[in-house]
Amino acid sequence: MRALVQDLARLRRGPWEMLATVLIALGVVMLMQPVSLWLYTHSFVVTLVGTVMFIIVSHFPE
Amino acid sequence: MTDQSTDRAPTASRPLRGHVVRGLSDRAVAWIFIGPTILLLLAINIFPLIWTIRLSLTNYRANRTAEAVEWVGLRNYQRILTDPDIWHTMQATAHFLIWTIVLQVLIGFTLAYLINKKFRGNDLWTTLIVLPMMLSPAVVGNFWTFLYQPQIGLFNYVVGYLSGVDPSSFSMIGDVALAPWAIVIVDTWMWTPFVMLICLAGLRSIPESIYEAAECDRASKWRQFWTITIPMALPFLMLAVLFRGIENFKMFDLVVQLTGGGPGSITELTSINLKREAFEKWRTGYASAYAVILFVTVFGLASIYVKALNKVKQR
Numbered sequence: 001m002r003a004l005v006q007d008l009a010r011l012r013r014g015p016w017e018m019l020a021t022v023l024i025a026l027g028v029v030m031l032m033q034p035v036s037l038w039l040y041t042h043s044f045v046v047t048l049v050g051t052v053m054f055i056i057v058s059h060f061p062e
Numbered sequence: 063m064t065d066q067s068t069d070r071a072p073t074a075s076r077p078l079r080g081h082v083v084r085g086l087s088d089r090a091v092a093w094i095f096i097g098p099t100i101l102l103l104l105a106i107n108i109f110p111l112i113w114t115i116r117l118s119l120t121n122y123r124a125n126r127t128a129e130a131v132e133w134v135g136l137r138n139y140q141r142i143l144t145d146p147d148i149w150h151t152m153q154a155t156a157h158f159l160i161w162t163i164v165l166q167v168l169i170g171f172t173l174a175y176l177i178n179k180k181f182r183g184n185d186l187w188t189t190l191i192v193l194p195m196m197l198s199p200a201v202v203g204n205f206w207t208f209l210y211q212p213q214i215g216l217f218n219y220v221v222g223y224l225s226g227v228d229p230s231s232f233s234m235i236g237d238v239a240l241a242p243w244a245i246v247i248v249d250t251w252m253w254t255p256f257v258m259l260i261c262l263a264g265l266r267s268i269p270e271s272i273y274e275a276a277e278c279d280r281a282s283k284w285r286q287f288w289t290i291t292i293p294m295a296l297p298f299l300m301l302a303v304l305f306r307g308i309e310n311f312k313m314f315d316l317v318v319q320l321t322g323g324g325p326g327s328i329t330e331l332t333s334i335n336l337k338r339e340a341f342e343k344w345r346t347g348y349a350s351a352y353a354v355i356l357f358v359t360v361f362g363l364a365s366i367y368v369k370a371l372n373k374v375k376q377r
Binding site: 017021024025027028031032033034037040041042043044047048050051054055 | 139143144146149152153155156355358359361362363365366369
């Protein structure tokens with residue numbers, strides 16, 4: 001966990017990409033789940049943040 | 063000696079001339095080649111995308127061009143993301159997407175595995191299996207509506223014959239509980255051959271020598287399947303899931319022909335709903351915001367998949 005935080009702080013691609021991927025997946029699940037309208041309402045922001053983050057961090061060094 | 067020196071002179075100057083061809087640098091030649099493609103990409107993809115984002119922030123209606131266009135900010139997004147009807151449409155799309163992908167991958171891979179075994183009539187079976195994929199979705203949608211007819215439909219007859227249920231007692235496209243499954247069945251029937259072909263390519267790319275080595279190590283068929291076949295065919299399987307996932311997320315023609323989004327709006331997928339908003343209700347700004355939401359979702363999913371695919375390939 002500490003190594004992950006250190007890699008995030010050093011702007012390494014791997015952990016940031018992982019974070020972006022988790023956000024995108026979470027956003028899609030929130031968009032299509034049948035449980036809560038609140039989750040659906042906030043799904044787009046989560047997906048958008050994840051997608052933009054993914055585009056940016058894919059240019060970080062390995 | 064003189065002759066030799068005159069012969070060498072042009073040869074020495076050749077590399078210099080190679081850099082500049084008739085006054086154009088290598089860089090300029092490269093731009094000339096990729097320029098039309100970039101222009102086309104900007105005109106067909108990038109400009110409409112930027113224009114859609116711009117429209118999504120307005121109340122523009124394409125059927126009332128004389129009216130003043132008002133800047134509404136994020137109101138369209140807010141409305142879409144708090145609308146329970148669109149939320150139900152998303153759920154219908156999720157149901158369709160998940161089940162079609164699961165069924166197509168399972169059946170497609172099984173068929174590919176069987177076709178990959180050498181047997182008599184192998185080619186004929188491959189051709190027959192691939193046939194549904196070659197038909198137009200409009201045609202498939204139309205003839206499945208006949209197959210699903212409660213009175214005369216072959217599908218109802220077969221189900222009735224196998225289960226003992228009266229064939230006219232149920233309607234696949236008229237029943238709220240059965241209609242979502244009706245579109246899943248038709249899409250699976252049509253597109254499983256596509257997944258099968260991709261899986262078949264993956265299975266045929268596995269070298270025989272690996273299986274021979276596993277045989278020498280006395281690995282069972284079961285172990286060979288899980289430790290050789292599946293890992294080596296995985297990139298192809300993921301590619302099939304990516305293609306079908308994106309394609310089914312924007313599924314339109316087949317479902318419109320089959321159920322038209324009904325009964326009620328139970329099979330109204332996002333693309334059908336989007337078309338209604340854009341070209342029946344003429345809420346262009348609202349529909350643009352809807353399209354942007356779908357685009358970001360598909361783009362995000364595709365990014366994850368491409369990353370996963372690259373990782374699997376590196377292995």
